[in-house]
Amino acid sequence: MATSTSISKTLIPFSKTQEASLRLPHRKFPRPNTRTHMPIKLAARDNSSASLVNYKPKLEEQLKRLPEAWRQIQGESDWAGLLEPMDPLLRAELIRYGEMAQACYDAFDFDPFSKYCGSCRFTPRAFFPSLHMSHIGYHVTRYLYATANINLPNFFNHSRWSKMWSKHANWAGYVAVSDDATSRRLGRRAITIAWRGTVTRLEWVADLKDFLKPISSNGVPCPDETVKVESGFLDLYTDREENCGYCKYSAREQVLTEVKRLLEMYSNEEVSITITGHSLGSALAILSAYDIVETGVNVMGDSRGVLVSVVSFSGPRVGNMRFRERLEVGLGVKVLRVVNLHDVVPKAPGVVFNEQLPAALMKVAEGLPWSYSHVGVELALDHKKSPFLNPNADAVCAHNLEALLHLLDGYHGKGERFVLASGRDPALVNKGCDFLKDHYMIPPNWRQDENKGMIRSNDGRWMQPERPKLDDHPEDMHHHLRQLGLASSDI
Incomplete structure (x- = not known):
């Protein structure tokens, strides 16, 4: 490569x-x-x-202030005074999270001629080293898998060969945590969740179901039934496939149990949770951030609340105005959306009824199944400014x-x-x-990939190499589900 x-x-x-x-x-x-x-x-x-x-x-001089400034960088004050002009430390951190999101694309096998199409090309231990990212100072603690009964081209990829690693699952991202040296540099133990988006094309935008439904309808807790999100995003986050080892648990269950496990492991430290993703991965990042705080998983044993932030890249709208209010005001989740002004994805769904309309008109339209609102703070960039x-x-x-x-x-x-x-x-x-x-x-x-991943065997024949079997779910998964009240008898 x-x-x-x-x-x-x-x-x-x-x-x-x-x-x-x-x-x-x-x-x-x-x-x-x-x-x-x-x-x-x-x-x-x-x-x-x-x-x-x-x-x-x-960046060395700027990075020295990170242990004291990390809460502001993570959005505790909604990035006030950090965007105009752009704070150098914030820029460096946003790029770092963007590179962690980009790693999802770089590691994803989307070649239909590979029998491992739809999986990650590396084991968790080798993930960052294989992408020449050892310097980032994180190690992957868990891979995330998704399944869905919706049409999302270029997200769900499968091999054209009958022998494949999974018929129902696709690798959707990972959870990573900072090592000791990086934690000292960052001023806290940093948990990052990175969600993969679609691969290169934009057709998936037109294939969204594009109607809102209560977030509580798929088992995600919410005290207000008027809080609604796009149905396709919600299904992708909550669906599971009982006959598939990788998707025996939903992406939601995978995220919540891993965050709970890590917070228990680092209960005596200062911790942050940052969720990032690009495109469709941005929508999953916002949903999982909502879920982590609404479920109370971010609350430590001593009642400390861990700051939960989302760094979204080129993300679509996810829910309605009530979802925005619940996320930002009710739960205090911090979201920074980085977008290109000329990108069509952040303009959907909700092309007609959205947050840009007058407040009075949006109040009238909020009951419609196509009335959407962006969340958080937007950082709008213009590719026509770059020479x-x-x-x-x-x-x-x-x-x-x-x-x-x-x-x-x-x-x-x-x-x-x-x-x-x-x-x-x-x-x-x-x-x-x-x-x-x-x-x-x-x-x-x-x-x-060099030679499209083909290697030459000892007898001179070209072949697809075998890969180590990826772990599906940790043995203590059911234990953490039970603690969260999510365990069911059919799992």
């Missing part, structure tokens, strides 16, 4: 106008040591000779997560010029789309 390290060594020409817009103040930067923060080397053209400009990160990106690229590019992380790296506030803050490699944008301008000479969709 090609890596961003090799791509970042490309010499990329750009004009004098772009050079002026990208030039950073002259200063010395520490040498980066991460895959995604490799410096991009740009060949600057002038009338005399070409010169190289190296963009390197300078790297093609402003006329197709709609799929505007929805791309790597492109959104690129925009985050260059965003400093409304009206401010686009300047890469950490030197995050723009070549990553074209990893799964065709968004960079042609004169950067980065091929589109360059990320691929």
Whole structure:
């Protein structure tokens, strides 16, 4: 598989106008040591000779204040004063969560010619090292699986071969926790839940059932039956398949029991819970955040409430105005939504009746099954501000997560010029789309598995290698379900 390290060594020409817009103040930067923060080397053209400009990160000073500032970064005060202008520490943290969401795509096997299509390509222990992300300082504690009886193209992928790893389940994400060294750097033990979205295409938006139903109708607790969410999202979160080992428990049950287990394990520490996801994964992130707090799983044994935050990327609307009020005011869940202004997904569902209408009109329409409202705080970015990106690229590019992380790296506030803050490699944008301008000479969709995953056996024959069997559910799953009051006799 090609890596961003090799791509970042490309010499990329750009004009004098772009050079002026990208030039950073002259200063010395520490040498980066991460895959995604490799410096991009740009060949600057002038009338005399070409010169190289190296963009390197300078985050160390900002990161030193994280142990004291993490609650503000996680949204305790709804990110007041941190977005305009963009706080450098917040930007770095948002990119980190975005990379954890992107890892769901990079690890997902969506090749229909693979008998493992629909699964994760790596074991939990090897997850971050296999993606060259050991530096992130987390380890995966559990994989999440989903099943559903709804049509969501490019989320549920299955092999075309009769021999497959599962007929009903798809890998949907993971739960990870910070290691000791990272916890000291972050100022708390950080639990992160990352949900996978759909793979590249946008057809799933049109295939949503697109009608609201009470969140309590699928067993998620809520004291108000007027609190409603999109039915397809809710089904995906709560459905289970009794005949499938991986989906014997619903995605909801998997999340709640793992969070409870981890909070019991770290009961003597300061803990945070951050849930992230892109696209459809953003909707699952918001639903699971609601569920964790409404169920009270985030309350420690000594009655301390753990701060629950959502970092959403390119997410659709999830519920109605009553859901928004319950989530934000009733439960205090903090949601920051990062979107591209030109992306169609955040505009759906609820294209007609939504939070942008006058409050009086929304009050009249709130009983309709198509009346939706976004939640939380929005950070709107514009890909037409980046000198790297093609402003006329197709709609799929505007929805791309790597492109959104690129925009985050260059965003400093409304009206401010686009300047890469950490030197995050723009070549990553074209990893799964065709968004960079042609004169950067980065091929589109360059990320691929070597030989499409085929290996040569000892006798010289090419074959699909076997993978280690992924664990389905921990042995103490039923114990935690019983503690949560979710155990049933048919499980």
